[in-house]
Amino acid sequence: EVQLVESGGGLVQAGGSLRLSCVASGFAFDDYGIGWFRQVPGKEREVVSCISNEDGSTYYADSVKGRFTIFSDNAKNTVYLQMNSLKPEDTAVYYCAAAGINIATPEIDDYDFWGQGTQVTVSS
Numbered sequence: 001e002v003q004l005v006e007s008g009g010g011l012v013q014a015g016g017s018l019r020l021s022c023v024a025s026g027f028a029f030d031d032y033g034i035g036w037f038r039q040v041p042g043k044e045r046e047v048v049s050c051i052s053n054e055d056g057s058t059y060y061a062d063s064v065k066g067r068f069t070i071f072s073d074n075a076k077n078t079v080y081l082q083m084n085s086l087k088p089e090d091t092a093v094y095y096c097a098a099a100g101i102n103i104a105t106p107e108i109d110d111y112d113f114w115g116q117g118t119q120v121t122v123s124s
Contacts, residue, residue: 001025002027002113003026003115004024004098004114005116006022006115006117006118007118008020009094009118009119009120010119010120010121011121011122011123012086012121012122012123013122013123014088014122015086016122017082017083017084018086018120019080019083020036020080020081020094020118021079021080022034022036022078022079022081022096023076023077023078024077024078025077027098027113029074029098030054030074032053032112033052033053033054033101033103033110034051034070034072034097034098035048035049035104035105035106035111036048036049036050036070036079036081036094036095036097037094037095037096037097037108038092038093038095039093039117040093045095045108046061047061047106048061048064048068048081049064049070049081050070050099050104050105051070051079051104052104053102054103056072058104059105063089064090067083067084068084069082069084081096083120086120087122088122088124090120090122091120092120093117093118093119093120094117094118094119094120095114095115096114097111097112097115098111098112098113100112
C-alpha cells in the first residue's frame with residue numbers, strides 16, 4: 001500500500017521555524033520526485049518546493065525562496081521541508097506528493113500519490 005505521511009505541522013509565531021517530514025512507503029522512493037504543496041480554504045493547491053531523488057535538483061516557489069529548504073534522506077524514505085522566517089501568509093495545510101517522473105517538477109498533474117496533509121498556522 002502506497003503511503004505518504006506528513007508530520008511536523010503546528011502553531012508558530014511569525015519569524016519562527018518548523019520542519020515538516022514526509023515518510024514514504026509502498027513504492028520505490030528513489031525513483032520518484034517528491035513535492036511539497038500547500039492549500040488554504042477557497043484557493044487552489046500551490047507548489048511550495050520539490051526535489052528529484054535522482055539527482056537532488058530542487059525547485060522553490062518564489063514566495064519561499066531563501067526561507068524554506070527541501071532535502072531528502074533516501075535511507076529513511078523521508079523528505080523534509082525546513083521552514084524558517086515563517087510569515088502569516090504561510091498558513092495552510094501542507095501536503096507532500098510523489099511524482100513518477102522523478103524530477104523536481106512544480107506541475108501538480110505530474111504527481112501520482114498524495115499524503116493527507118499537516119496544518120501549519122503562523123500567528124502574527
